[in-house]
Amino acid sequence: MSTKKRRTQTKFYFLCLSVLLLTIFFNSSLFSRERSNLSSEFYAGLSMGVLKVLAPADGRLYSGSGVIIGPGEVLTNCHVIRKSNRISVMKGALSFHVTSFKKNIHRDLCLLEAPTLNFPAVNLRKPSEMIIGDMVYFYGYPGGADAFFTEGRISALHPMENSFVVKTTAGFSSGGSGGGLFDGKGNLIGITTFFSAGHSGGYYALPSDWIIDLRQSKKFKVNTIQGLTFWEKDLSEQPNFLKFTKYISEQNWKSAFEFSSQWRVLEPSNYDALLAYGRSLIHYERKAEAIEILEKASILAPRNANILFALEQALTGSESSEKLLHVSKTLKKIDPDGVASGKCNMAC
Template sequence: MKRWILLALMCVYAPSLLAWPSVAETIPLGYSVVIVSTDLPDGSTGRGSGVVVSKEYVATNCHVIANTNGANVAKFRDGYKPIAIKANWRRDLCLLKFDSLPLTPIPMRDSSTLNYEEEVFSLGFPAGSPVPQPSYGNVKGKYAFDGGLIVRTNATFAMGSSGGGLFDEKFNLIGITTFKSPGHRGFFYCLPVEWIKELMDSPDILGLKTNEVPFWALPPEQRPFFMQVVTPFQNEEWATLKTIATKWVAEEPNSPDAWYFLGVAEEGIGEIPQAKIA
């Protein structure tokens, strides 16, 4: 009898366990996720990741290429030099422009269509890996910011994966892996593909020099509220969390995340009736 119960449980949970693609199944994406190499001012080289979003453009993070002496894209031991870039330094999104790439553009899916807890995976080149490495997780949050939705996931990524892709189960690009919160319990954030589409219509630029700082690297008090709440939430600093969440609710009264963190803070302080209302 126990054997049949175990078999039944395996059948019930099998779709969830098998939903994420295996490493072998992600191989076709190898034609669309590339290494972005840079020449640094001190003579050394840097690395990040990029995603082919059209025959002309590779999307990556601006912090991968900013203030370097040059950048190129590498795939299957072949290198490709961009003829120009498009940049939104504050959003930390750049497009490397090419005449025509012999690589496969990836379809894109707007972040507004994503569901909470939807299964996703990231793909990039962490720690000098010569092949793209997947990491599996779920959509854990969507935060309205600057005309788009920043996507939070627990599909981890590491140094070298900046500019890589976050994908859904159908291999649609749903975000650009960009930054994480400090510490071992980091929250991982991706830029929305809607920003990529907007950037395609912006003017070309030739230089890589900038003094602009990405929004996520601003002083803590200038960062978006969804970033400001992380440290006090993880450290159980409830009074600080309540102060930030109260400001967040005032500015974004329709944000469920703002109300959630306010409720968590009030419960932590012991203000149970208020927490139930939040």
């Protein structure tokens, strides 16, 4: 890269940083009682670490977001770029050509290679280090125009393929796919990917540590990608946590109960399966059975606020007053803002 071009990128870096900081500090709606502790380095890291992804195809321009995770490496969703054979990433007026990629269409993660891109990479953090109720922050390009920043909480951690799919209340829309979900230190927890119909509080990010497998996969020249992602497939082929979520969203408790009763037998060491069955038992007022199942789930995931909240519901009205008091105190300590109860679905 020429010295002149490098100087141009450096100047652009500071311009982006200045604009972002002015936007943040003069828009009071962005602040919460916890965000006041976020540093200027945090905002700068998000500003420079997240790019716009452009993928023209069939006379249309598809756009999304991407996160820089290494020298010339941009992590995004495969569904953003799959129709295109000519991909670029942009920061402001600067455009960088993507020459190749690594792909996992099932997991919906693609690692783009843009050799001339030399912006700093973000650091990664495993979702397993987070708990329900933790503050998280989305940064991306929903709508394909300006960068957008939202805050929210982790509302669920769903075990899947040796990691956890993160459910969050930090909202995003189309174009936000491929954006970053970060902790308060600017570490990338996940790639924002899909959301529930009607934006009903369910926004999902794919785990950052899936990059380990992706980096070891074969590299391809830029071309179209065939196949469906796990969340696009027919419901019968989707992960079990999405099946259960679908039944609950439709208030189809009969199917939810029948499905979760089978799921917990197939995966007895998956706390998500036990939680699903426990919630179904509570719905049908079979609280004694629910307590037994949810106590097993809490052994597998003792700091999971969703399990503790369900267990509190099951214990309410029972003769186990001491156990209820203990669970309530533990829940209050782990989840003081009531994320598990749904209090933070819109704001918290």
